[in-house]
Amino acid sequence: MKDLYLVYKNLTRKKLRLFLTSFAIFIAFLIFGAVTALQGALNAGVEMSADNRLVVMNKINFTQPLPYAYVNKVGNVDGVDKVTHANWFGGYYQEPAQQVITLAVDSAHYFDVYSELAVDPAALAQWQANQSGALIGERLANLYGWKVGDRIPIASNIFSHGDGGHTWNLTIDGIFSGRESQTDTGYLVFHYQYFNETHTYGGDSVGWLILTTEDPSLNDAVAKAIDANFANSAAETETSTEKAFNKAFIEQIGNIGLIISSVVFTAFFIILVVVGNTMVLAIRERTGEIAVLKTLGFSSLRIFTMVLVESFLLAFVGGLLGLTAAYITVEVLSGVFANFLPNLVLDQDIVIQALGYMLLLGLVTGMIPAVRALRLNIVSGFSRD
Amino acid sequence: MRVLSQSLAVIVMNVRSLPSRLWMSLAMVIASAVVVAILLAFLAMAKGFEATLEGAGSEDVAFFLRAGSGAELNSNLSQEQVNILANAPGIVAEQGKPIVSAELYVIVDGVKKSSQTEANIPLRGLNANGIALRKGFELVDGRMFRPGTDELIVGQGVLNEFDGFELGQTVRFGQNAWKVVGVFSTGGNVFESELWADIKVLQSLYNRGSTYQSLRAKLAPDASLETIETFIANDPRLNQDVQTESSYFAEQGKNLQYMAIFGRVISAVMALGALAGALNTMYTSVAERAREIATLRAIGFSHVSAFVGTLVEALVLSTIGGILGCVAAFVLFDGLNVSTLGSSFTQVVFRFQLTPDLFLQGVIMALIIGFISGFFPAWRAARVPVVTAFQSGR
Amino acid sequence: MSDEILFDLKNLAKRFVKGKESISIFEYLSMTLKKGDFVAIMGPSGSGKTTLLNMLGGVDQPTGGEIWFDGSRIDNLREGALAQWRANNIGFIFQFYNLMPMLNAHRNVELPLLLTNLSRKQRDQQVQTALKLVGLEDRAKHMPSEMSGGQQQRVAIARAMVSDPKLLLCDEPTGDLDRQTADEILEMLQLLNRDFGKTIMMVTHDPAAAKYATRTLHLDKGQFAEKELAA
C-alpha cells in the first residue's frame, strides 16, 4: 500500500510522543499479561480436574483425617469405579523453606485414578515392589536435578520418624509426567504403607480419598450416598467433585486475589483510556493536514483507512512488545516460583485476549478521529487554526 | 521579584486556559489519580497486614513450638513437656503458678459471606491465662465461655466475614455442636480471625488426649531466651524452639507481605505507564501553546516564567488527580474487610486501613508525578524560540 | 486564448446559517471561465473570494445555482466522486503553503500521484520534472521547515502541477511573501499559464499581483465588476 509511507511518517513525526505512547501501552500489556498468567496459575487446578473424579474429606475440615477403613467402605458404594487415598506429609528438602510437595499414597491404585499421569509400567512395578521407593513428577525432577536411583532425604514438618528425627530416605524409582502440559507434576509420592509403619503419630488414618465414578452423571448420587453412609459417625465426610474442591481451595486465597486483580485491571483500562485520549487528540491536531489531503483528491474512505491503520499500528507495536515482555517475565518467574505456582504460563488464551484488547484499543482510538476525518468538511478543516 | 510576578501572570493564564484544553487536562488528572489510588490501595493493604500480624504478638510472651515445625498447625507438645517448660527460667509465676497457656487448635469450615464457599477457620482451645496473655483482648458482646462446656467465643473478624456465627447461634463442626456465647476483639489483629473455646473440651472432642500444639508463657522483664534455650537443650525430654510471640508473627506475616511487595512492584510499573501518559499530555500542551508562549516571550516575559508556568500547570493537574485518587481509594478501600489464606493454612481476616500518613504519601506521589511530567515539558517551553510568534501556520 | 468554456457558474448563491442568523455572501453570481484564462479575483476582505474559490474547487457547496465544469455539472456530485474529480482536474495553492510537515519536498510533491496507478519509477520521474519546473530539483530531500516561504510555495506549486491538472486554484498565493519572492512566484504562474496552457484562478489583494493575470474580476457586495486588461 502506497499510503503506508504516509502512515509511517505520521506515526514517527513526533518521536518522543510515539515513544511515550508506545511505552504506556507497553506497560499496560506487560501488566495485563503477567497478572492474567498469575490468575491462570491460581485457577489451573480447577481447569485440569477430571469430570468423574470426586474427593472425600473429613466434614470438619480437609486437614482432619479419615479412618483407613473408609477406603474399602467407599469402594463398595454403588457407582464408584476406583478409589485411592493420600496423606499430606508436609515434606521439605534440606531446609523447611524448600518445600517438596510430598504425598503418602496407596501405591496400588493412585496412578489408575490419576490417569492423566503417565508413568513407565516397569518403573511403576519396581516402585510398587520397593517399600521405601518414591515416584517423582517431571517438574520436581527438573527442579532439583533428581534422577532415577537417587536416594533423597525428605523431611517432614509434621511427622516424626520412628527412628527419631523427621527425615525419611526415599529412593527414586521412576519419574511420572503429565499427558497435558498443564498437568501438575511438581510433587513426590511414596508408599502409604511405609509411611504408616514408620511415623510415630498414631496411625491408620488417611488424609483424603479420591475416587472415580463410573460416569460423571452419577457424581451427585455417589457423593450423597457416601456422605449418608458416614452420617452421625465419629468422622463424617464431605464429598465433592475435584473441580468444586479445587475451586473452593482457591476461594480460600479469597477476595484478596480478586481485589488485587480488579485493581490491576481497572488500572490497565484507565491507562488505555488515557493513552487513547492522547492518540485521538494527536490525530485531531492534524485536521488541517487531512483537509489538504482531501483537496488533493484523497477520498474520505482512503483517509479513514490511513487513520485507522495508524492507530492499529500504534496499539499493536506497544501491545506486542508489552506482551513479549510479559512472556519473558512469566518465564523467569515460573522458574523462580516453580514450587508454589506450578502452572505459571502465558498461554494462547492470554495472547488471544491481549490481541483482542489491542484490536479494541486500535479500533476505538482510531475510529473516533477516523470518522471525524471521514466527515471533515474541508472548509472548516482549514479554519480550525 | 519581576520573575515572580511574571511567573504568576503566566501561571494564572495557564490555569485559566486549562478548561479549554479539557481532554488533555483530564488525561493528566486521571493518570495521576490512578497511580495514587493504586499506591494507596496497596499501602492500605500492607497497613492492614501489619496491624493484623505484626500487631498480634507480644515481646514479653515466649512462644514454644516443636523444633522444626515452623507453624502451630504442624507442632505438637505433650502434657509432660508443657509441665517442664512451665518451670523454665524467666517465666513469671503468680502465687506459685507460672503464667502459661498450652494451646491447641483444629481447623474447621466456615462459609464465607463474600463467596458463599467454605473456608478454613481456626478453632483454638486455651485457658484463662491464654486470654490474659493476648494484649488488647476485650469482650465486645456476650460473655466468656465457661470452662468445661461446649461454648465458644467468636472473633470479630470471623463474625464479619463468615455466616452463622452470631451471638446465641449454635454452630456444628462434624458431630460437635458449639454455642456462641460471646464476641471478642483483640484490636484488629490476627486473633480476631479465630474461634476460642476451652482447651480441655477441645482436646476431648477432637481426640487429642492431653497433647497440645503450642505453649505461651509470660516472660519476666529480665528473662533471656538464650537461658530458656539452654534449659531445653539440657533436658532430653524437650525438643522445642522458643522465640518471642512477636517474632513468630513477624515471620508468619512474611507470606502476606509478599502480596504487599507484589502490589508495590505492580503499582510502580503502573506508575511508569501513567507517567508516560502524563508526560505526553504536558508535551502536547506545550506544543499547542508554542505560539502563545513565544508571543509572551516576544512581549518581554522571561523564559523562567514560561518554565515556571508550565511546571505549575502540571503540579496543579497532578495534585487534583492525587486528591481524586485519595478520595477514590478512601471510598473504595478504607475499612474493607478481606480474608485470605495465611501461612498456617487458615483464614486471616484483615482490614484495609487508610491512615493520614498514607494520604500524605499519596499526595507526595502526585507531586512527584506532577514534577517529573512538568519539568521536561517546561524545559521545552522555556526554549521555544521567540520567532515562533511571527511564523504563520504551524 | 481558446473560446472553450471550462467553468460556467449560473446564478450561484451562498449563505451561511448560524443559529437564527443567516448571512448571504452572494445571491445571483454568474461568470464563465475559458480554457487558458488567468483570472485574478480581487475584492475587500470578507467579500467571499475564498468561499467562491472553495466552491469552484469542489470543497464547499453552493446553496443555490449551478456549477458546470467542462460540460458537466459538479455541484451535485457526491463526496467520493468530487474527490476523484479534484484529483484529476484541480491543483490547489494556498496562502500558507500547507505542506505536510513530516514529509520532505519530494514526498510532498508526490502526494497527488499516490492517487494514480503510476509506478514508483514513473512517480519519481514526474516529481523530479515538477521540482525542476519550479527550480527546486536540488531541494528534493529538504523538509518544509528547512525552506523559506518562497521555496515552500514553489514546492506547493510543484505539488499542484505534478498530476497535470487543467485548473490551478490559488488563494492569495503571495500573501505571505515579500515583493521579490512574490514576483518570482507570479512569473512562475504566468509561465504555467502561457507555456503550459494551465487555466488559473487566483485570489489576491495585491494590485501588482493582478497585473500578471489576463483578466481581473472585482468581487464586491456579491457582484463581479470586470476590468479586462489589455494583454
Ligand SMILES: Nc1ncnc2c1ncn2[C@@H]1O[C@H](COP(=O)(O)OP(=O)(O)O)[C@@H](O)[C@H]1O
Ligand atoms: N463557515 C462560515 N460560517 C459563517 N460565515 C462564514 C463562514 N466562512 C466564511 N464566512 C463569512 O463569509 C464571508 C466571506 O468569507 P471569505 O470567503 O473568507 O472572504 P475573503 O476570502 O473574501 O476574505 C465573510 O463575511 C465570512 O465571515
Ligand SMILES: [Mg+2]
Ligand atoms: Mg480569503
